[in-house]
Amino acid sequence: MNISLNITETIQEWLIGFMPEGVASILGMSIVALIYLAIFAVAGLYLVLLERKVAAWFQLRIGPNRVGYWGLFQTMADALKLVSKELTGTVKADKFLYNLAPYFVIISSLMALAVFPFTKEFQAFDINIGIFFLIAISSVGVIGILLAGWSSNNKFALIGAMRSGVQTISYELSIGLSLLTMVLLTGSLQLSEIVETQKEGWLILQGHVPAVIAFMIYMIAGTAETNRAPFDMVEAESELGAGFHTEYSGMKFAYFFLAEFINMFIIAAIATTVFFGAWLSPFGITESIPWLGVFWFLGKTLMLVFLMMWFRWTFPRLRVDQLLTLEWKYLLPINLVNIVIMAIIVWLNLTIKF
Amino acid sequence: MSYISDIYTGIKTLLTGMSVTGKYFLTSRKGAITQQYPDNRSTLKMFERFRGEVVMPHDENNEHQCTGCQKCELACPNGSIEIIWDRGIDEATGKKKKFIDKHIYHLGLCTMCGLCIEACPTDAIVWAQNFENSTYDRTQLTKVLNRPGSKVKAGVED
Ligand code: SF4
């Protein structure tokens, strides 16, 4: 079976057949963008459903089970409801920024999806600074959150947005440094090359102790980065209403909500790519069938998403000062020491390779 | 040195927590406590301690245990209970005695605090577990707890 998954090239070649090259490449890009948009809008909805189901099982409940078999259409119905709702706004809101903010959040999270290598070929955009691009893009989203909080002209929204700023800016350091630890092993920022080095063993095995520490730090910081419990200071329901998106309704609210879940997927996907060998199957058991890589990639990602959900339904929330103590007094120093250890290991060739 | 041990205990306690919730996650399919309410209406049984409404049990001879002492009426913080009583002649002893004519209970006012039931010296009123109490007309929420023609059980007053 030979399914061509190199979507950008396939579509462009097909288009070049009947139009000039410049137009074809732009059109090809738009088509790929639309495909990604459609896939991940639906995937985001199903992540919401998964979260609700998993939450229910953790709490000895059943979860949504009315709309469609096993509740499978529940989030679709919710999305339809949100589309049909009125877009309300506050009178004194800064209208331009207020309307702009949700797009910042959703576009930045959709942009990050372009660089993931779902299989060897199924990668829309193999940029040579892949990891750097991901870190940069993930910090653009927080601008949307700050804008939303500021322009809503609501004290609670502003406090929520400011907390988000504090949290994201702090934890970005840990994400960046823990990924940097792994980059020491690969020697490249390009995601396809990172996957290539992992053919000799996933990086979490290659780098053994410091890699495991880096993974733990990455997961903690990643949970904080997506503003999920136990780090959900941003939308602390008990204190701030809904935090930065208190004043949003209808589809604009849905954008924030969807972006949150796509961000969770992105964090898990980065971890899959950098620590767990992306689309590589364990021990290369399905190496002869390359398109199976999609299932390995999604399987690993969903495992990590489940881990984040497990965190959410287990751990109690942190106070803001505890949140900052955790980052600046624990994660950051450990991370810096960890980088040095990893450098020594790479220098002395103590990595494990098969 | 407490820095390292803090991290160690921190991670250990977090993992303990995760193992507890993980066990719940694995066993939840069997032990889900959700009641699929309108579907299981015929089999649904409420818990014994559930406070649905105040009722007065009657035995097979249409006899209840209410002596008309009015303690429940006094105990009720919002006046949900009204006792309409009368005096009559006790057939056995020939003495004058108080008995209830109507024990009126306003379900619409009741906050289910249970003070009346605690106050009753003869356990004449108890909690019922029914919860589908909505009606189209609120006069139906004013109930007479003692059945017509009922009388107090012999020996309750002693
Ligand atoms: S339960 Fe409380 S409110 Fe209701 S009738 Fe008894 S004393 Fe009154």
Ligand code: SF4
């Ligand atoms: S129900 Fe109990 S407390 Fe109320 S009047 Fe009757 S015996 Fe007295």
